[in-house]
Amino acid sequence: MTTAKLKTMGQQSGRRSWAEPWKIKMVEPIRLTIQAERTRALKEAGYNTFLLRSEDVYIDLLTDSGTNAMSDRQWAGMLMGDEAYAGSRNFYNLEEAVSTYYGYRYMVPTHQGRGAEHLLSQTLIKPGQYVPGNMYFTTTRIHQELAGGTFVDVIIDKAHDPGNEHPFKGNVDLGKLEFLIKQKGAENIAYISLAGTVNMAGGQPVSMANVRALRELCDRFRIRIYLDATRMVENAFFIQQREEGYADKPIAAILKEFCNYTDGAWMSAKKDNLVNIGGWLAVNDNELFDSLRNMVVIYEGLHTYGGVAGRDMEAMAIGIAEGVQDDQIRSRVGQVLYLGDLLLNWKIPIVKPVGGHAVFLDARKFYPHIPQDQFPAQTLAAQLYLNSGVRGMERGIVSAGRDPKTGEHRFPALELTRLAIPRRVYTQAHMDVVAEAVKTVYDAREHTKGLKMVYEPKRLRFFQARFEPVAE
Numbered sequence: 001m002t003t004a005k006l007k008t009m010g011q012q013s014g015r016r017s018w019a020e021p022w023k024i025k026m027v028e029p030i031r032l033t034i035q036a037e038r039t040r041a042l043k044e045a046g047y048n049t050f051l052l053r054s055e056d057v058y059i060d061l062l063t064d065s066g067t068n069a070m071s072d073r074q075w076a077g078m079l080m081g082d083e084a085y086a087g088s089r090n091f092y093n094l095e096e097a098v099s100t101y102y103g104y105r106y107m108v109p110t111h112q113g114r115g116a117e118h119l120l121s122q123t124l125i126k127p128g129q130y131v132p133g134n135m136y137f138t139t140t141r142i143h144q145e146l147a148g149g150t151f152v153d154v155i156i157d158k159a160h161d162p163g164n165e166h167p168f169k170g171n172v173d174l175g176k177l178e179f180l181i182k183q184k185g186a187e188n189i190a191y192i193s194l195a196g197t198v199n200m201a202g203g204q205p206v207s208m209a210n211v212r213a214l215r216e217l218c219d220r221f222r223i224r225i226y227l228d229a230t231r232m233v234e235n236a237f238f239i240q241q242r243e244e245g246y247a248d249k250p251i252a253a254i255l256k257e258f259c260n261y262t263d264g265a266w267m268s269a270k271k272d273n274l275v276n277i278g279g280w281l282a283v284n285d286n287e288l289f290d291s292l293r294n295m296v297v298i299y300e301g302l303h304t305y306g307g308v309a310g311r312d313m314e315a316m317a318i319g320i321a322e323g324v325q326d327d328q329i330r331s332r333v334g335q336v337l338y339l340g341d342l343l344l345n346w347k348i349p350i351v352k353p354v355g356g357h358a359v360f361l362d363a364r365k366f367y368p369h370i371p372q373d374q375f376p377a378q379t380l381a382a383q384l385y386l387n388s389g390v391r392g393m394e395r396g397i398v399s400a401g402r403d404p405k406t407g408e409h410r411f412p413a414l415e416l417t418r419l420a421i422p423r424r425v426y427t428q429a430h431m432d433v434v435a436e437a438v439k440t441v442y443d444a445r446e447h448t449k450g451l452k453m454v455y456e457p458k459r460l461r462f463f464q465a466r467f468e469p470v471a472e
């Protein structure tokens with residue numbers, strides 16, 4: 001089935017609509033605040049949506065990280081927590097789920113994705129080495145830098161163009177990578193940091209052909225590939241939808257084949273694994289695993305719990321199996337495409353093709369009159385909240401941070417506001433409300449003014465920076 005078919009299912013005459021493969025057993029009330037309340041809340045939050053209280057938010061699309069709804073089976077699993085300090089039964093269940101569905105031999109749990117990034121970066125990167133990857137991710141890059149490495153972006157150029165409709169905008173540019181390897185010497189490349197899908201490019205996938213070719217190139221130079229598997233199930237869905245020869249393969253088979261081309265992976269289980277907290281790091285190399293198992297004890301916890309409770313490991317193990325079901329992933333990405341389609345129908349500028357976990361609004365096109373150092377994407381996130389209580393987040397100049405060498409802002413090509421959709425949480429009606437909110441803000445775009453930063457944290461500034469409207 002092609003994406004086009006999926007997008008229009010239910011709208012074509014003679015076709016049947018599809019619905020979520022679950023029904024709701026428990027509800028959490030939410031409330032739309034009045035405009036005056038939102039104005040005050042936003043001011044108190046320094047115009048940074050990360051600093052809003054959740055209670056002041058109506059529909060929360062800040063992130064899809066840890067905001068998933070767990071299934072009745074996962075909740076039942078929580079009651080089966082074996083909270084032994086060492087050798088918890090739930091650890092072995094998690095280990096088995098990782099090896100069954102991702103295929104890696106050895107695994108340590110971590111408290112979340114960045115815990116795993118920390119361990120891997122500290123273990124594999126020697127100061128002065130380079131870490132090429134398909135576009136940076138905030139926490140990933142900072143751990144690589146703190147370990148003394150330099151991240152080098154080797155994603156295809158099309159990934160930086162929000163309007164380009166390449167089906168696999170997450171692909172590595174093998175020419176760029178080979179050039180870098182030859183220029184710096186293979187011994188100065190710590191490993192390839194491969195992500196599927198690429199969050200910062202708008203949730204864009206990597207093709208199977210690309211990872212296969214990457215494997216061949218890396219074998220020639222004896223370089224290892226480590227995968228940020230956080231959204232790899234969504235990536236597998238796009239391969240099934242778009243890549244020749246995969247239409248009839250189950251998601252689970254595609255996921256495993258992809259991982260098979262890599263030497264290990266780290267995971268924020270708060271995404272594809274359908275839990276609220278947790279992560280893991282898995283590798284095939286016995287010696288490397290030995291080092292990681294030593295490190296995890298220092299920073300996370302003993303290697304059979306790694307900073308998460310037994311019950312959380314159980315929820316992860318069950319979440320892994322649920323997350324790779326074809327109907328689950330199809331409805332998850334289908335909901336994102338549904339929102340994207342509504343906006344595209346109104347000609348609202350978003351990143352195309354619509355990605356796996358979020359719709360990214362192109363803030364440059366909303367506000368061509370706001371210079372990038374007046375934070376167009378931050379402004380758009382603030383306006384959306386003000387208008388309708390919908391919370392998104394900035395993915396532009398604020399997220400990109402400053403160049404550690406020059407101290408200047410990095411000016412990324414993409415200046416985006418992200419609306420990330422939590423898994424199994426909101427209904428189609430919520431998506432309709434969000435789309436209408438975006439349209440209202442878009443219609444008022446010409447009168448919108450930018451922001452200035454009045455407090456700037458040293459690292460990962462987007463989380464805690466504070467802003468004020470620029471003077472009239």
Ligand SMILES: *Cc1c(COP(=O)(O)O)cnc(C)c1O
Pocket residue numbers: 065112113114115137139140195199228230231267268269270271278279
């Ligand atoms: C969320 C995320 C991480 C970091 O994981 P945390 O669980 O938030 O620490 C790393 N990589 C990608 C692609 C992510 O989306």
